[in-house]
Amino acid sequence: GAGVSQSPSNKVTEKGKDVELRCDPISGHTALYWYRQSLGQGLEFLIYFQGNSAPDKSGLPSDRFSAERTGGSVSTLTIQRTQQEDSAVYLCASSLVSGGSAGAFRYFGAGTRLSVL
């Protein structure tokens, strides 16, 4: 596709359930990033993939959060046993390469709004 695609756009779940959020990066982009934006909070980094590996997962808030990327393309962010504080907008971004060069320009998806009741 032309841009970064995230699904679903909205997800309502009950406390304690598991959820999976999907990100389809721009074709050919080797780097993929997940961010979270909670109400009243800034955008916080969760995890970054280079290919299928995650060199930096320092932002994952707890062991209930995990992410994987397969085939150097699609990524799934999984939240187990969801809690109300997990309610947020989860944004995905991809870039052609990682690092600080212009090729590392991140393109963001529209996000998944997660509401945990």
Added chain:
Amino acid sequence: KQEVTQIPAALSVPEGENLVLNCSFTDSAIYNLQWFRQDPGKGLTSLLLIQSSQREQTSGRLNASLDKSSGRSTLYIAASQPGDSATYLCAVWDTDKLIFGTGTRLQVFP
């Protein structure tokens, strides 16, 4: 640990005013700095990217400057319009991740 702060947190102005949004960061060892716009319920739109070797970038009514030594960036919006109403975020490129500021919520009224 890099921290990014934006001032003011919110701003409400009449149409036509020239605006200055401020972004400061604690660690000057950054690659680049980027300004984004976020509309309610929407994703991020990149406005300007200032690369490490540059001091400013311009696009239309927007001008962003970067002073790495003092840890500051400024976004200047000329002749503001109601359509400029949004949240403006600055982000520093720190190795392989962006570190975002807390944002400035701008409202421009007719």
